[in-house]
Amino acid sequence: MLLKNALDLSKDIDKQRLDMYDLAKSKGLSDSAVIKMSQQLDRKIIKLQKMMLTHFNSWAGK
Numbered sequence: 177m178l179l180k181n182a183l184d185l186s187k188d189i190d191k192q193r194l195d196m197y198d199l200a201k202s203k204g205l206s207d208s209a210v211i212k213m214s215q216q217l218d219r220k221i222i223k224l225q226k227m228m229l230t231h232f233n234s235w236a237g238k
Contacts, residue, residue, distance in 0.1 A: 178231055185224050192217050 196213045
């Protein structure tokens with residue numbers, strides 16, 4: 177279950193990263209929509225890192 181959730185989140189991150197890149201190309205890096213999308217992406221990346229760390233710690237017996 178954790179692996180599937182992590183994989184789904186990773187795919188979502190990749191898609192949003194590409195969407196953000198396209199938006200930044202058309203509107204510029206300082207546009208508020210680009211910044212908002214970047215912040216959302218940051219939160220998703222942190223969530224994925226926490227999921228992976230939790231899994232690693234449980235696997236390592238910590």
